[in-house]
Structures are given as structure tokens and as C-alpha cells.
Amino acid sequence: MAACGFVVSSADHFHFNTAECRRLRVDDIIAHLTCVSLSLSCLPLPLLPGGYEVHAGGGGGVARAAGVNGTGPSKLVDPLEDLLPGVGTYEDFNTIDWVREKSKDRDRHREITNKSRRSTVDLLISVSDAFSGWLLMLLVGLMSGALAGGIDIAAHWLTDMKEGVCLIGFWFNHEHCCWNSNETTFQERDRCPQWQSWAELITGTPEGAFAYIVNYLMYIFWALLFAFLAVALVRAFAPYACGSGIPEIKTILSGFIIRGYLGKWTLIIKTITLVLAVSSGLSLGKEGPLVHVACCCANILCHLFTKYRKNEAKRREVLSAAAAVGVSVAFGAPIGGVLFSLEEVSYYFPLKTLWRSFFAALVAAFTLRSINPFGNSRLVLFYVEFHAPWHLVELAPFILLGIFGGLWGALFIRANIAWCRRRKTTRLGHYAVTEVLVVAAVTALLAFPNSYTRMSGAELISELFNDCSLLDSSQLCGYKQVRRLADRPAGEGLYTALWQLALALVFKILITVITFGMKVPSGLFIPSMAVGAIAGRLLGVGMEQLAYYHHDWFIFKGWCETKGSKPEMFRLNPLGGGVTRMTVSLVVIMFELTGGLEYIVPLMAATMTSKWVADAFGREGIYEAHIRLNGYPFLEPKEEFDHSSLAVDVMRPRRSDPALAMLTQEGMTVGEVEALVESTRYSGFPVVVSQESQRLVGFVLRRDLLISIDNARKRQDGVVSASQVVFTEHVPPHAADGPPPLRLRGIMDLSPFTVTDHTPMDITVDIFRKLGLRQCLVTHNGKLLGIITKKDILKHMAHIANRDPDSILFN
């Protein structure tokens, strides 16, 4: 791995000393991509045999070994056994070949099925193989559900810790503490002598200016402590644990390999720091990080099953399901989770994965429910009950909210990306810890005085979602003389609450822009939902008061008379649509979350509006924007390639380049092959019939070639530099005195993908996307012309969009 002057060892995962976690990792990615990937324009990479061995620290994303390529004569070899260790595996920061991986798995499956007829043991192996997928899903569901439950409980406890402590046991949270107390009354559920605020404990009095200041300071102290611990742990042990993780998981699912990103250290550190980050009061959620945690669980559990350990494509199916599990446990929304994985995260999502995701999400939700972290036996985080049918007039405010959501989403993405780019390109990036501490301090300073920002995001949303019943003492229900619920003027308390909410809205909008992308685990869903809920509640109350004072207005007729206005309704406001551009999954999550089944139509209207409005300002969602910012090699499946170039325009070599390096199926010596491989930078070589005809025979990967030659030199007698390398089926007669030839047909891909030079690039891109190719050869009238790699396509797309191809792809 000592290539290109970089020493990237497993130690990186343990001792990571620069200030910027993603920055350095991305540099590594650049270095490796430039070296290893299939592009024709990168530096020489002397691959050391054995250098593909697994690194201790990572644990994740590692293809340890795999069967030989399942085509041609290699069919005769047992695909369960490795011909040569290393052949068919991938380097770190490399793109997998989906077609080969899937073919390999089918060979494996066929082998097992064929064997199963022989004996009972083999039949049992076959059955256990068939059920291993479901078993794995069960384990992923159980593990993720348990972790999510633990995270919920710990975060709840630490969040309350910022305000006070339980005297009967510091490990109780506020609610639990008072629950255990006999002196708690139903009216004042959250007050009991056992729970003491810090002011009470230190100064002895819970009231007064001094107590307020003590509480304030303690709040800031804990927030800073948690934030510091979070960022320090991330930096010290698992730099990959920062951020939401969804852009990287999208990239991994699209077929990229980032070792250690889903490893055990990332899992442990992300779990711990997620609790700390959420508790610190920063404006972040746990959706994205939980998806990352679930994917780590899945990746680690994959190692228990050969089928998934050895096959990158199969493993990605499991990871797709794990993404569904993550959302399922984040919101208690199993169906929404499956849809999220389908719509937002996954690249390849066959129906089989749909069913398995469904199962895993179910198990996870069930596990979480058994742990019961919210203490209400419900899966639903914010339970809302509405059954009154909605009125046509009410669509208007929903659409208004959709427009607001879309504007906010577009603005948020721009501002956040601008800020993240600044962080990447300026010295700011070197002060990750300081940045987190400053943001945490600012957040705590500004959040404490306002009760709506002081509470955690989830609490805020659940407060906003609450109905005003007659007994409710919340400020938000501060109406004057409540004669009947449906018709009431606002009172003092409500006006105060509205002011505070408006301030909270502005605060949340601004602070979230800075927070998302810091070096702590951070999700975006809860903050954007909080913004949506505040906006919805404000609009709802506004509409209600308007309707109260102007009963006679045309639009309110029929509406108020039949059932009065309902300010609470508009809080079902899926603002996330503007940010992430999810639609169906978002609505499903929203109504699994809230139970607001009646409101599918207005919710859909709001979501679609918000998506359209946001799309008008730029088609990228926040995750795609971050993928592009970080230069991951991700071929966006949603956007159409809309340019009239042909394959011949994109392929290498260009006219000014040297001719394509290719091997001939016979006639080259080992020495010549080695010289060619050494002198070029390509990671794969087409094999042709002869230099004259240039008719394509197959494709051989640099890595496989080097490993095989090296192995042959070591173990096979008589293989010297003068030995012939033969790719043909039948070995040509060789001179009796010469060395025996080296047969390498086994490592050659006999079915390389080809397109003609006249193939439009839109079709080529489609082929790459749908089949998950690494490279494709270009022919003209049967003659080999050149090669197109995924990177060439990405560069070409960047070129079309007037972005600098190199800086965009690997900055």
C-alpha cells in the first residue's frame, strides 16, 4: 500500500492527528483514486503482491478474497475455492464491477444447488445458505434496534443532565426520576423533590436571578463538555464517524469501496458520539447517523456469512436493507424506512432486497418497541390524533408551507454547501475541535433563554404537535376564555409563545446551516422537521386568529362553521422535502410518525410543492450536493444525461494520446507483459487477437495479472521472463528448448462489455448505471478502438456542466 508516497495504514483509524477528519481522508481517496482506479491518466502504482490483505483497524468494506471470475473455462473450477488469493478482489477506494460480482454469486449459488443433490449434509448447507440472508437480516434488525434503543435512553438521560440531576440515582433521567417518586402528582408530572436542577443543588434555591445564572452556566458547561467529548472521540478513534454518513453510504452502495467506513471502530465511536452530540443541544438529529450505525452493524455481521463476506454486490444488498433499518429505528417508521432506502439511498434495489429490508425494518422496530425507550409502548415518536376530515380551503396553507419548505430547502443547501466549501478550502478546516466548541457554545448561549430552543429537537416537535385540550397548561394553549375549543381568541400566553417560536425559527434556520457538516455525527431530519413544525404552528395559529376575527370572509365560510379552525393541523409539515428531495418516503415517514392518516393528500401536496420549488433553484438534494462537494465517484441515477456526445468523444485514448495499451492473446513474453504493465498506469488491459487485426478477445485486470505472474514465478517451474504468455484456449506448440508458456486464460474476462464508437453517450451512461459497470470497451466494425471508464464518464459530465473535471472529481 506504500503507493504514491502515501502511507495509509490501519493505524490511521486509531491515531489521527490532523485537525480535519474528512479532509485528510478525502486526500487519501484522491491519492488512491489517482493510483488505483481504472482511469488512463494516473500515476504508476507498483502493486505489492499481498498488499491486498485486510487491514486490522478497518474491519469494514474489505473484500478479503473471492472466487475466480465465473466465466469461460473457470466454470470448471469450484467457485467456492479460491484459485489464487487476491484475484477478483478490489483495492481500497476502487469501484466494484457489479456484473462480475453478481455473476460470481450466481455461480456460487449454482454450485451449492448442484451439490445439494449429492448428500444430506450438502442439502443442509444449501438450505442454510438460502436462509442465511434472512438470518442476517434478523441479526441486523436486532442489533440495530438494540443500539437505537440504547442511544435513545442514553441521549435522554444526558440531555436531562444538562438541567439537573436525580438524587435517588444519577443514572435516572428527569421523567424516570419523578416516575419513581411517590410525591409526584398527575398535574405536575415533571416536578418532584428527587429531581434537582443544578441551581437547586448548588445554591439551594430553584428560583431567582442567581439560580437562573447557575443553571445557565451549567447548561453551557455540559453542552461544551458533551460537544468536546464527541469531537475528540471522533478525531482520535474514528474520523469516518463524523457527519451524517448518508452521502458516503450512497457512494458505497453505488459500488465504491471505502475500507473502514463501516468498520467496528466507526460503529463504536459513532454510537457514543451520537449520544454526546445529540445531548449537547447542537441543532442536529439522529436520522443520518442511525442509518450509518445500522449499516456498520450490517457490514460487521456480514462477516459471519461467507456469501456476504466474499461478495461486494451481495453485501451492498444487505447495506441497502440496513439503511431502511436505520430510518425504521430513527422514527419507528418501518415502511418509511424501506421507502427511504429505495428512494434516497440505494443504487441497486431488487425486489428481493425490498422484502428483506421490510423484514429487517420490522424486526428492528419490534426490538426498539420492546426496549420501549419512550415509555409509551408506541412505535410512533410524536403521536398525533386527527380524525376530522380536512377542508378544501386548508390545502392553500399546506401549499404555502410547501413553498416555504422549498425555499428553505434550496437556501439551506446553498448556504450549507458554501459554508462547507469554505471549511474545506480555508484554514477553518484545521480547527475542527474549536469550531465544534464555538458552535456548541453559541448554540447553548442562545438556546437557553428561549424555552423552545432549550428543549431538545424531538421534545420541541412533540410539544408543537400537541393538541390544545381544555386542561392544557402549555403556553402555546394560552387562549382567552376557552368557551369551546374550536373558536377562541389568542391570549397573552399565546402571543408570548408565538414570539418565542418566531425567534426559535430564525435561530434554528441559521444554526443548522453551520452545524450540519461539522466533525460530529449529525443528522438533518429532526432540525428540518423542527423548522417545519414551527412554521406550521405559526401559520396555523395565524390562520385560526384570522378566521376568528373574520368569520365573514369568503374563504372561511363553511370551514369555520362546520368544525372550526385547527392550528395544530399544519404542524404536520414535512419540510424535509425541500432539503432532501424525498417525496413518497417522506410522506410515509410523516404519517407513520404522526399517525395523521387522514392528511395524506394535503401532506402530499405540501411535499410536492416543496420539492418543485426547491428543484427550481437547483436539482441537487443535500446529499448529492455533499457527494459532489467531496468529489466521490458517484454516478447519479436520478439525473438524465442530456448531451448528444457519442462514445467516441468520451473514450480514451484521445487523438493526442498514445495508442491504447493492449495485450495480444499469444506471442508476448512474460517480460514484455511486465514491461507493458510497468510502463503504463492503467488498471486493466484489453486482450486482442493480434496487433494487426486488433479484434477484441477479452479484458484482464492489472491486479489479477500481476498477482498471477508473481505467483507463477514463485511456484511454477520454468516461468522466466522469456516464457510466452498465452490467453488462448489451446496452447500453441512451443519450441522444445524454450521455457513452457504461462497460461492466463483463467484470469481473463471473456465477456467484456463493448459498445460501438457510434453509441450515443446517453445510452452508454444508461448501461453503466443499470448494469453497474467499471469499464466498457469501444469498438468500430469489430476492431478495438478504446475504453470508457466510470471516471471518464464523470469527467465528461463535469466537463459538460462547465466544471473543471479534475478539481470537481477529486478535490
Add this chain to the structure above:
Amino acid sequence: MAACGFVVSSADHFHFNTAECRRLRVDDIIAHLTCVSLSLSCLPLPLLPGGYEVHAGGGGGVARAAGVNGTGPSKLVDPLEDLLPGVGTYEDFNTIDWVREKSKDRDRHREITNKSRRSTVDLLISVSDAFSGWLLMLLVGLMSGALAGGIDIAAHWLTDMKEGVCLIGFWFNHEHCCWNSNETTFQERDRCPQWQSWAELITGTPEGAFAYIVNYLMYIFWALLFAFLAVALVRAFAPYACGSGIPEIKTILSGFIIRGYLGKWTLIIKTITLVLAVSSGLSLGKEGPLVHVACCCANILCHLFTKYRKNEAKRREVLSAAAAVGVSVAFGAPIGGVLFSLEEVSYYFPLKTLWRSFFAALVAAFTLRSINPFGNSRLVLFYVEFHAPWHLVELAPFILLGIFGGLWGALFIRANIAWCRRRKTTRLGHYAVTEVLVVAAVTALLAFPNSYTRMSGAELISELFNDCSLLDSSQLCGYKQVRRLADRPAGEGLYTALWQLALALVFKILITVITFGMKVPSGLFIPSMAVGAIAGRLLGVGMEQLAYYHHDWFIFKGWCETKGSKPEMFRLNPLGGGVTRMTVSLVVIMFELTGGLEYIVPLMAATMTSKWVADAFGREGIYEAHIRLNGYPFLEPKEEFDHSSLAVDVMRPRRSDPALAMLTQEGMTVGEVEALVESTRYSGFPVVVSQESQRLVGFVLRRDLLISIDNARKRQDGVVSASQVVFTEHVPPHAADGPPPLRLRGIMDLSPFTVTDHTPMDITVDIFRKLGLRQCLVTHNGKLLGIITKKDILKHMAHIANRDPDSILFN
């Protein structure tokens, strides 16, 4: 079209006189497939120029004309204009080429985008083009919603007509009639003097044996009348209107062309006969037919927009969305509809279609809600309200129900397919009308005495879903002395009800097997849901009574004490899972339908169990089984191809076959080309550099070739049989005295798909499925070897499964 001795004209759609609608149509399919499709083993088809013109009666599935192929030099031609009418279009019963269609659309889009910079008018055209998709979705939603509302109202009215008539206006249904009466009390909502049963009207007394017999006879009379009208209309005007339509729509969406299947006559007749069939009391639902109706609407509306009229791939996107709309209006379940389309029906479902389906389903649901056919302002058909959390013990009965559902599903599919095969192969098929009348008579005879079978499927389900409140007078709530709701022994009434339910269960199971597949519109969802609901209720009451009498049993401890048993819960029983093998979409539909949000986990458990159990007996769902029964060319995307054959084993020509017919890029005369085309049966010919080298240049379709030559002979001076046909870019110099050459590069596909002879068939099948190919050329070391068509693959798969390739594919 007078090919192969078949005369298939548009008149068929109007005057259809044989007894078996599908039978003859399928014969046509066979004939056409054998003639037109790309296989190398079919009869000569003298394609008459102009024979591709649209047929009046059909209206659907017709690709009227299209731009030239968007590759190579044809880029220079304006893709909005037709080079030659007919070039690039498809014959009836032919498979489309997805890649070309999508490429064509991208060319179109590019053209419009490029033009839009020129003038304001072009900009407006571009904008309207961008929004035409959404506009179309809006129209589809509105039209389908309106039609569904009309069908609901009409079916409700006609169903009540079987029992009696409203004196104040025969057009009122029972509920509406009594609603308008002043004498109706709340206690006896369904009794009022204005509504008279037939006995009351005829004999003057509503009670007594004679009255019962009169009612019985009238019930049978109306049932027979409706059934006869339904089958007669289907036979006379639109044979395609029979059945559920989903197997055919799946086939069409996979890229097959069946003209008239989605035409206006099918729409009109299916709408009318659906009402009649549902009202006749036959054991059928309206889910499938409503999907068909929505697809017809979409197909007809597609003709308003050039973009969709001219492009088969784009139209299929709209049809996918329409399938979602169909389910959305059938159940008031927009999200479930989208998932249904994704999981069950669609072949190609990009995210863009997801969003549009979502929108269309929303509009349709909204339209339906505005029409308000159920009179309760709810989208939800069977509203259930459960909020009590469920207990772990309760999972067991849910899984039990799942097992029952799976067994029933597997059994149902076998029995139904066996019966349908009998209908196809024996003389039974000739008596479609008699069959329907006999089944309707049997259904009516057996259904009337049992109140649970007498009511319509939807009513039955909603009765079974009902909670037992204290005031409920329904038989199902006939408990002894109801002290508290949670703890009650069964009374007389309940026992009677249980017996009736058990009989209804057996009856429904048996009659549905015979009913599904008759020559009337018939859906399967409501009957299978009814079976599920009955089984669920029976089990629920059983569990309840068991718990009542055995409080002390271990499993009931904790359960009964906390909240008592709840028999109603188990009625949420998605038995469809065993029949259709839907999972996620089914659960979503179930809980959109019932609002049983709390029960996602048990519902999922039941669905998964039912799917697994059914899968153990056979992997095919009912729709796939019907597709196979009818021999549609459908490449199942769900099943993995699991055999180790290579492309060379599947391709034509086989070793014993004559050599592959190919054209050379220059050197052939018009006469020679025509002779080759006449002497072979293939619908496409590869073009090679020369007969010696056999290096592939491109691929040209028979249809395009014939049209072009014919057109050239008519319009271009000097084109005679001795003219050279030239496919090269530059015309070679020709003798001054010879005729000028005919250039045909424009109609040649310059980027034919190729695989090597060593490509494993699993990869090839994957390519066919994912890219939607018609054919693929096979090369060896750059030399053309043969061709693989979709039909070759299907035949190969049938061969592997030990089924006779020919009889399976086209019986």
C-alpha cells in the same frame, strides 16, 4: 395485416363472435409473434407498406410514427420530424426496444432544449413540454378518479337493486333512499317505507315464506341479468375487457404491444361491465379492473401529447403511474397504489415515475374524495380505529393467519390455474356466456340464504371490521350480558353468526377459484380480503372465548388482565399476500385502508409468513401464473436466471441451422437485399463489413428496410433492382453508367448490443431485463456469430424448466 392467413382487423373489436375472448386473441398473438417477432424460426411475413397504419377500433398501444433512430448521422435530422412514416414504429404483438425509445426521447428533448434558446415561442414550447408530463398526470388522475366514483355509485345502486327499489325514485340506492326520508330513525337507519323489497312491492308483505321466495327469485333474476349483460357486452364489443387485466398490463409494461388492449372501446365496456359484474354478486372485486380502466384512461390521454403518443417507452412510464392511480382509487390508498405499481406491475420504474405516480394517485384520490361515493368524506373504505398497543402473544395468531393465508394462496393459484387451463384446452372455453350464467346462478342461489354472503364483498369486509360497541345490534356482537367490553362470553347470536361465517368462508374459497378468469371484469383483491377477514374474525372470536374460559393459561396471563382480548384485531388480515405475493404494498394498502397504524408489525409478520408459506409451494404469484398460462412474452424480473449456459448455447443459428442471414455494408444490390429479405423470416438483419471478415457494422430492421426500399423505388429516380445498397458513411464511387446507389445508413442501428459467445446467460438475461433489449448480437473475437432475441431467452428458460418451449410460449 393479411399475414399468415389471419385476418385481424379493427372490426374484431366490435364484432367478436367466438365463445372465448382470450383464446382467440391469444391465437392472434401466436400468429403474429410467429410472424413478426425477431425469432429466427418463424414464417415469412410479407409486410405490406402502409400496413403499419393505425387501426380505428383499437385506439391503444399504437405507435403511430416516430423519429428516426437517434444515432450516427441521423443526429443531423430533426428528430421531431419523421424521415419516413413508419420507420421506427412497431407491429402489433411485437416487443419494443427500450433503449432506442428512450434514446429517441432524449434526442427529442435535446432538440427542444436547444431550440428553446432561439425564440420566446420555442421557449414556451420547451416549458410546456416539460410540464406536459405533470399535466397528463393531472388529467389521468381526474379522469380515473371520476370514473371510479361513478363506478362506485353505480355499483352501489345496482347492488341494492337486487333487493328492492326506492319508491321516491328508482335511481336512489337503499341508503340514499332512506336518507331522503323523514321517517328514518337513527336506530333503524336502513328501514324506511320508501325503500321496498321486491316481496313488499309484489306481494305486499315483507315477511313470510312466500315473501322470502319472491325476494330469493328476484335476487337470482337480477344477478343473472347483470351477469348476462356483462358477459354479452364484453363479448360483443371489447373482448379485451374481460378478466382483471393485470397480467396483460404487466406484459404491456414490460415492452410488448397489444393494440386495442388499452383503447377507448375497452375503457367504455370495461367500465360498464365492471359495474354489472360487481352488482351481480359474483365473487369478484374491482381492484384489477380499476387498474385496467386507469391504464386505458392514461393511454387515451397520451394521444393528446406528441411526446407520449410517439414514444412507447414514455407511454409506459405513464401507464406505470396509471396502475398506481388504479389502486389509489380502488382503495383510497394513494401510497399503497404507488407501491403496488412499483412492486407488482411495473417493469421500468425510474424515480421520476415514482414522483409522477405519487402526484397522479394524489389527484385521483382527491377527485374520488370530492365525489364522495361512500358518503363519509373519507378516503378510507373500511375505517378501523385501534389505538390499544398490541401484546407479544398476539403475534402468534397473526402468524397463524399468515400461514393460513399462504396455504390458501398457494392452493388458490393451483386450483385457479388448473381450472383456467381446463377452460382453455377443453370445449368449456366455447361456452363463456353459459359459464358466467351458471356461476352467477350458483353464486346467487347459495349466497342468498346466508346473510354474510348475500351482502357485497365490501359490505361484508366492513361488517367484519366493525368493532362491537355496547349498542351494537349486529349478530356478530351477540355476547351474553355485556358487563364490560373486554371480557364477555359468546351468546346465541354470536354462535349462529360464527356458523354462517364458517359456511361463508368455504363458499367464498370455492366460488372465487371458478370466478376469477371468467369472461367478465374480475378482480381478486376484495374476495381474498373477505376470506382473510372471515378467517381473522373466526380466529379472533375463538381466541377471545379461549381466553375467557381459560384465564389461568400461561399465555393469556398479562394479556387478558391488562386489556382483555380483542377479536376485532385479527380481521386486519392481509390474506392477499399469499395470492399476489405483494408484501410492502399490501401492508401499506391495508393500513391506508383501515387506519390500523399501530399494527404494522403484526401485519408485516402475517404478510411475510403468508408469502413464505406460499413461496414454499411455488414461486409464482397469480398474475405471473396467468401470464405463463397465456404464453405472454414476459421476462420475469423477479426470478434469477440460475443456469450455467453461455450465450453461445442460446444464440441462433444453432449448429444444424443454415448460416446467419446478414447484409454487407456495400456490394449488395437492391434486388439481392430484397431476395434475402423475402427468402428469410427474420425481422432484422445484421450488417457486416464483408462476408469474409464478418465484422459487425450495425443492425437493420426488416420493417425499416422494406419501407425504405419501397419508398425509394417509388420516389427516388433511378433506384432499380440493380442499384447498389450502401450502408457506409461515404458512398463508394460507382460506375458512371450504372444506377445511383441507395444509401440506407440512416435506418441502420449503428450501436447494436453485442455480447461475446462466452458471456454467461445469467449476465445476458440481466442485460436484457435491465436495458429492455429486443435482441443482442453474439460475437467471437470481433466476428459476428449469431443473434439472441428475447424469445430465444424465454424458450431457453422454458427448456431448462423442462417445459415444451413452443407450447409454453405460445399456447
